[in-house]
Amino acid sequence: MVLPKFEVAAYWNESSGFADVFDVDYFIEQTRGYVEVVKDLPAEIASREPFKVDCSKRKGHFDYVETVLPALLEHQYISLTPAMNQRRDRNPAYAKASYCQGCYSALRLNKNVESKAVELLQAIPKPFLSLHLRFEPDMVAYSRCSYTGLSSKSMDSIEAARREGRKVLTGDAARLWRNRGKCPLTPSETAFILQALGIPTNTNIYLAAGDGLMELEGFTSVYKNTYTKSSLLTHEAFENMHGNTKAALDYYVSVNSDAYVATFFGNMDKMVTAMRTMQGLQRTLVLSRRAFANYTAAGLAGQQLAKAMWDAHREEYVRGRGSALPEYCFCEFKL
Template identity: 25%
Template sequence: MSGGSSFRQSKQSRGRSVFPHPLQFGAILLILLPNFFPSLFSPLGRSYLSLFSEWIAPRPMHLHLLNGALQHPSSAEQESDLWSPLPNQGRKPCAAQNNPSLPKKSLGYIQVFLDGGLNQQRMGICDAVAVAKILNATLIIPYLDINAVWQDSSSFEDIFDIDHFIQTLRDDVSIIKELPSDFSWSTRGYYATGIRETRIKTAPVHASATWYLENVLPVMQSHGIVAVAPFSHRLTFDGLPSDIQHLRCKVNFQALVYVPHIRTLGDLIVSRLRSSPSMDGTSTSMYQRGNDKPGVGKYVVLHLRFDKDMAAHSACDFGGGKAEKLALAKYRQVLWQGRVVKSQFTDEELRNEGRCPLTPEEIGLLLTALGFNNSTRLYLASYKVYGGEARISTLRDLFPLMEDKRSLASPEELAGVEGKASLLAAVDYHVSMQSDIFISASPGNMHNALVGHRAFKNLKTIRPNLRLLGKLFVNESMEWSEFRQAVLHGHRNRQGQLQIRKTNQSIYTYPAPDCMCPA
């Protein structure tokens, strides 16, 4: 398998052309469009103009640090310490130690309709099982709404092994794939066309078990069925019986398994990542090469969450100049009509508060300061990077062995997941769970889900200190050696050390103590 990345620019595209440079062409269009196409400058048309910012290559924002990173590779000792696994932290998984007790008779059926992306839906599924247990209800396999951003219509059984799910939880909760014929009318479309007595749409965020017993159970008993929508984040993390908490852990860490073809594709990608690239562009097994250098046969996953929505909503400066700032401001206005609070602050204020996601350049500098180098196998878990190749070129300079799904698998191998955002995200999740180290450039649902799942399995996960890094990056006089020392010091206790969940924190991000017992 070739180690080359699909992101790499072809040689032909580097040649000279008689056509205008894209930057020149974009500038001409920006001048002429208002005269010839005034409709483009309506509120709807403004969203299209943000595309022009992607033609303007963002400049490196931290060139002085970048030069230092390229000239001062990490030491072998630093690499060895970085790749070493986590020690035993005094806790072990105990999600399966609850005593299943399925009542003889269910009190009715419950449906939930889950919005959001894959990982938000994953957490919603866990909560749905818990609520069904609280109500002594039969759960219909959760319905996954089509996400407005990803436009993916994949169902539960397209993503998760539905038979494994039901079998794993058979002694805890009654779960069925489809409604009985008497309730076949209870569909997503039915609830979308008017007010229905069997739908609960007022469930508060982080509702208690008592709220469900007082507000949902009576409806279910009266009609035989109840539907809760919206449902995401509608169950509290605190004040629940331990058996309900254990059940949530069991669903998340045991019952939710991806369908076989996703696992097979993920395992194929992992095997290729663990192969060592040869000078001729082929890959050879680490065992064949007999190389015991630190990092050989290992890989790190970088979740690079840097899409246009995130960039616009953050209101930070990402090095694209005035054109990019204007394009993102217009995009922000169209989508959120000025309701983005962060846009009221300057870039420096946001960075000092750690409220700016890391750019590909900045995450590259962080990884280099931590001890990764140009021989590191870096897997990029990402949907679409705002700014394209120009945005990630600096990261590639630092990590030439960077790969992704399309560089490690053929179109034929990807055919079963291509064009389906949830399935692609599931592949990335599977690859991330097998990695030696995981790091995310900014918080989000995938970050939260993987931080918790890897903590449950005692796997190394680096959590960037965004507040520290924001202050370091605005200091333009800082030398590389000083930056590296500050990064190492500020991340000593952010590399997978187990954190005990605090009040209001998610059980899916902080599984101890609810899902992890003393060893």
């Protein structure tokens, strides 16, 4: 296997690579015996284009044995698109063990990033809750959801981030999409749900969020002890960081937080919740956008809505593990 590459897109303005975040030599050493990892392509195939295998979730559910293995055997050299959501229960035991080793034992931040992460973690008042809040312009634009009550500045930012083919849904399509839980929670909606769950407003909260978070005052006006990377790190250190480095800091802090709450279940949330589970850490919760959308669509508000949201999260909140975590764990398989 060639050293992994990060998914990049022009609108992220991101150019950092695997080695800018992770300890490459450690990754190679820890995966030895499971799979051979090389830093660069062998010379005999470096000039060839790999056969691309699209494993993205929009292509439907499939497994690697049926889809990827035949392509690898036929073409010898393939590249895979990200596939965080694909099933792995039918993979052979050795493949599950290798996947577990690569995801949870072999990934370690490089020394430079880890030192910044430790510095950031130490600067946060304890105990604290790490909140992965997603309400950046590109996130909202990509969701195709419409919102009322946003500032003109936020609306302009969303429109500027909207790309061709991502028009706002309207009518029944918009209603069904929102009721399926596809629309990001606003900061004020997030604050409301946290209050409904009984999380005190004086809780120390670290915002694990990307640049350009909109409508943040809707959250910080309720939860005033809120901290961010930019408020805890020096201006120079923060401004010189790649986007992936900032995300790595959020990941490190979130894994090591006293509690973790996610408003969206994206790739980072999958990694954090899984790693916290692997380390035996509880107090991990993914908020239900679907429940909030359905209850508000039914006309619930105020205390009625708060009670409904508590009921929707009661089991996961008490247990400390969101239901989005898998019932089985492929890490139970060892070589």
